[in-house]
Amino acid sequence: MPTxxxxxxxxxxxxGKPAPENFRLEEVELADPGDHELLIQAKYISxxxxxxxxxxxxxxxxxxxxxxxxxxxxxxxxxQSNNEKFAVGDLVTGGFGWQSxxxxxxxxLAKLDASMFQGPLRVTAAIxxxxxxxxxxxxxxxxxGQPKEGETVLISSAAGPVGATAGQxxxxxxxxxxxxxxxxxxxxxxxxxxxxxxxxxxxxxxxLEDAIKGACPDGVDIYFDNVGGExxxxxxxxxxxxxxxxxxxxxxxxxKAEPRxxxxxxxxxxxxxxxxxxxxxxxxxxxxxxxxxxxxxxMQGKLIYTEDISEGLETAPAAFAGLFEGENFGRRLVKVN
Amino acid sequence: MPTxxxxxxxxxxxxGKPAPENFRLEEVELADPGDHELLIQAKYISxxxxxxxxxxxxxxxxxxxxxxxxxxxxxxxxxQSNNEKFAVGDLVTGGFGWQSxxxxxxxxLAKLDASMFQGPLRVTAAIxxxxxxxxxxxxxxxxxGQPKEGETVLISSAAGPVGATAGQxxxxxxxxxxxxxxxxxxxxxxxxxxxxxxxxxxxxxxxLEDAIKGACPDGVDIYFDNVGGExxxxxxxxxxxxxxxxxxxxxxxxxKAEPRxxxxxxxxxxxxxxxxxxxxxxxxxxxxxxxxxxxxxxMQGKLIYTEDISEGLETAPAAFAGLFEGENFGRRLVKVN
Numbered sequence: 001m002p003t004x005x006x007x008x009x010x011x012x013x014x015x016g017k018p019a020p021e022n023f024r025l026e027e028v029e030l031a032d033p034g035d036h037e038l039l040i041q042a043k044y045i046s047x048x049x050x051x052x053x054x055x056x057x058x059x060x061x062x063x064x065x066x067x068x069x070x071x072x073x074x075x076x077x078x079x080q081s082n083n084e085k086f087a088v089g090d091l092v093t094g095g096f097g098w099q100s101x102x103x104x105x106x107x108x109l110a111k112l113d114a115s116m117f118q119g120p121l122r123v124t125a126a127i128x129x130x131x132x133x134x135x136x137x138x139x140x141x142x143x144x145g146q147p148k149e150g151e152t153v154l155i156s157s158a159a160g161p162v163g164a165t166a167g168q169x170x171x172x173x174x175x176x177x178x179x180x181x182x183x184x185x186x187x188x189x190x191x192x193x194x195x196x197x198x199x200x201x202x203x204x205x206x207x208l209e210d211a212i213k214g215a216c217p218d219g220v221d222i223y224f225d226n227v228g229g230e231x232x233x234x235x236x237x238x239x240x241x242x243x244x245x246x247x248x249x250x251x252x253x254x255x256k257a258e259p260r261x262x263x264x265x266x267x268x269x270x271x272x273x274x275x276x277x278x279x280x281x282x283x284x285x286x287x288x289x290x291x292x293x294x295x296x297x298x299m300q301g302k303l304i305y306t307e308d309i310s311e312g313l314e315t316a317p318a319a320f321a322g323l324f325e326g327e328n329f330g331r332r333l334v335k336v337n
Numbered sequence: 338m339p340t341x342x343x344x345x346x347x348x349x350x351x352x353g354k355p356a357p358e359n360f361r362l363e364e365v366e367l368a369d370p371g372d373h374e375l376l377i378q379a380k381y382i383s384x385x386x387x388x389x390x391x392x393x394x395x396x397x398x399x400x401x402x403x404x405x406x407x408x409x410x411x412x413x414x415x416x417q418s419n420n421e422k423f424a425v426g427d428l429v430t431g432g433f434g435w436q437s438x439x440x441x442x443x444x445x446l447a448k449l450d451a452s453m454f455q456g457p458l459r460v461t462a463a464i465x466x467x468x469x470x471x472x473x474x475x476x477x478x479x480x481x482g483q484p485k486e487g488e489t490v491l492i493s494s495a496a497g498p499v500g501a502t503a504g505q506x507x508x509x510x511x512x513x514x515x516x517x518x519x520x521x522x523x524x525x526x527x528x529x530x531x532x533x534x535x536x537x538x539x540x541x542x543x544x545l546e547d548a549i550k551g552a553c554p555d556g557v558d559i560y561f562d563n564v565g566g567e568x569x570x571x572x573x574x575x576x577x578x579x580x581x582x583x584x585x586x587x588x589x590x591x592x593k594a595e596p597r598x599x600x601x602x603x604x605x606x607x608x609x610x611x612x613x614x615x616x617x618x619x620x621x622x623x624x625x626x627x628x629x630x631x632x633x634x635x636m637q638g639k640l641i642y643t644e645d646i647s648e649g650l651e652t653a654p655a656a657f658a659g660l661f662e663g664e665n666f667g668r669r670l671v672k673v674n
Contacts, residue, residue: 053603228602247605254603261600265565266390266591268584268614275612277605 005030007099008070008316014055016255017324023317030101038081040102042336046073046127047319052254069097073127093126098316100336121298128331129165129305130291132280136248137165138290140278144246149174151221156231159186161331162248166224167196168303178215182326209234228253229260236264245275255324306330342367344436345407345653351392353592354661360654367438375418377439379673383410383464386660389591406434410464430463435653437673458635465668466502466642467628469617473585474502475627477615481583486511488558493568496523498668499585503561504533505640515552519663546571565590566597573601582612592661643667
C-alpha cells in the first residue's frame with residue numbers, strides 16, 4: 001500500500017503567466033482510509049486553462065488559497081476501500097487535483113465501466129472528450145448554440161479539446177464549420193483530421209476580422225469562443241442577425257490584470273445577438289446520456305480526439321504554463337502512475 | 338391644401354456629437370398624391386437617440402445618405418387621400434422622419450383609433466409609450482428578461498422613455514426595481530412618480546459599481562441597458578448567476594468613433610450570463626396586443642409617461658443634440674402642426 005502522497009500546491013499567486021515558483025511539490029504521509037472512505041491512486045490528471053483565474057486572489061471566481069492542492073480532474077484506481085459502493089480495482093474519476101493519491105468518502109466520485117474503454121475509447125477520455133472539455137462542447141454547441149443545418153459555425157482554439165469536439169459535432173449537425181488556430185500544423189489537423197471546412201491561422205493573417213469574412217462569406221451564425229478579447233470582437237464583427245455567441249473560455253484574458261473585453265457591443269442591438277456563458281455543471285443530470293452518445297460516436301469513428309500527455313506528476317506546472325503559449329495540441333494531461 | 342413640405346435632411350456626417358451644420362432645413366414643393374397615395378400632415382415627430390449611429394458613414398448599421406430626410410416616427414392626419422383604406426381626417430402613424438408632410442401609398446402606415454386617445458392617453462403616446470420606445474420596454478423586459486417575482490431589475494436611463502416604462506412593468510411583475518439616472522430631479526421622478534424602489538444618481542457617486550452593489554444587496558438578476566460602456570460593465574460586475582442583460586440602447590457609445598465596450602466578459606463564464614440585443618420590429622405581429630394592454634394600464638393609472646415636447650419643426654436638431662447631454666426628461670418629441 002502507498003504510504004505517501006505527492007501533490008502540487010499553490011506556493012504563491014501568479015502575476016500574469018504562471019511561473020514555476022508559483023507551485024510547490026509536497027510529499028505528505030497518507031492516512032489510512034477511515035469509515036466509508038477509500039483511497040485512489042491516480043492514473044492521469046488533467047491540466048485545465050480555466051484554472052488560471054482561480055489562482056489569482058482578486059479573481060471574479062472564488063480563489064484557491066495558497067497551500068491548497070491545484071485543481072484538476074483525475075482518473076484513477078481504487079487501491080483501498082472501506083466504502084461498500086467501491087471495490088479495490090474500480091476505475092473512478094473525480095476532481096481531486098494534481099496529486100498522486102486521493103482519499104474520498106465517495107461523494108463526487110464516479111465509477112467508470114472499465115469494459116467501455118476499448119479500441120479508440122481510451123481511459124483518458126473520461127477526463128477529456130467524455131469529461132468536462134467534451135461535455136462543454138456538447139452542451140455549449142447544442143443547447144446554447146442551437147445549430148441548424150446549413151448555418152456557419154466559427155470556433156476558436158479549434159485544435160484544442162473543446163474546439164475540436166465542438167467542431168466535429170457542428171459538422172454532424174450539417175453546419176459549415178470554420179476553425180481558428182495558431183499554427184499551420186494545427187490548421188492542417190483541424191481541416192484534415194477533424195473535418196472542418198476551413199481553418200484560419202490567426203498568427204499568419206494581417207487582419208483577423210477580414211480573414212473571418214473571407215472564410216465565412218455567408219456570415220457567422222454561431223461563434224463558439226474559447227479565447228475572448230480581440231478574437232471575440234473580430235468574430236462579433238462578422239455575425240449574422242440572431243447569431244449566438246457561446247462563451248466557453250477566454251484563454252487570452254486569464255492572465256491579464258485588466259481584461260480587454262469587447263468593443264462591438266452596438267452590434268448586439270443591430271443584429272439581435274445573444275452572448276451566453278456556459279458552466280457545464282448546470283447539465284450535470286444529462287452527463288451520462290451525453291457520454292453514452294459521444295462514446296458511441298467515438299466507437300463509430302465519427303468523433304476523434306487528440307491528447308497531449310506528459311509523463312510524471314512533476315511535469316504538471318510546465319504543462320500548465322505551456323497552455324498560455326498555445327503550445328498544446330489536444331487535451332493536456334499528465335500520466336501519474 | 339399645403340403646397341410645400343419642410344424637411345430636415347442630413348447635410349454632413351457628424352463626428353462625435355451632432356452639430357447644427359450636420360442638418361439642413363429644406364422647403365420643397367409637394368406633389369399631389371398619385372393613384373392610391375395619400376398626404377399626411379405631421380402633428381408630432383419623434384427624436385430618437387438610436388438614429389445617431391445611422392448618421393455615420395462607417396456605422397455598423399446601414400447609414401443614412403447625405404441629403405436624405407432624418408428618420409423618426411410621425412403621428413399626423415390625412416389631409417388628402419386617393420387610397421381607399423384611408424380617409425381625410427384619419428389619424429395615422431408611420432416612420433416618415435423629420436418633415437412637415439409625407440406622401441404615402443399606405444404601406445407601413447397605421448391608422449389610429451382616435452377614440453382611444455382620451456384622458457391620460459394622449460395622441461403623442463402613439464409615437465412614445467405605445468410606439469417604439471414603449472414597445473421596446475414591453476418586449477425587452479418581458480421576452481428577453483423573463484422577470485420573476487422577487488428578482489432585482491436594474492435599469493439605466495431610468496427617467497428616459499424606455500427605462501421609465503421598463504421599470505414600471507418590472508414593478509407590476511413584482512420585481513425590486515432600481516434605476517440609474519443623471520440628476521437629483523430625475524431620481525426623484527424615478528422613485529416618486531414612477532415607483533422604482535431606488536435610484537442611483539450616477540453623476541454623484543464616487544464609484545458606480547459600488548453604488549449598484551449598495552442599491553442591489555441581493556445582486557442584479559436583470560439589467561435593462563440603454564447606456565452601454567462603463568455603466569454596462571458596472572452592472573455586469575453586480576450580476577447574479579443566470580442574470581439577463583438586455584441591450585436596448587447604448588447612448589454612451591453612439592458618438593464614439595471607437596466604442597469602449599465592456600471588459601467583464603469573464604463573468605459570462607463564471608455567472609452563466611446572457612446578454613441579448615433587442616430589435617423591437619421582431620415582435621411586429623404582437624404590437625397591437627401589447628398596445629392594447631399598455632393602453633389599459635395607462636387608463637387605469639398603472640403606467641405613466643412623461644413627454645418633453647419642443648414647438649416647431651425647426652427645433653428638431655437641437656432637441657436631438659440635447660439627447661446626448663442627458664438633458665431630456667421623458668420622451669423627446671417635436672410638435673410640428
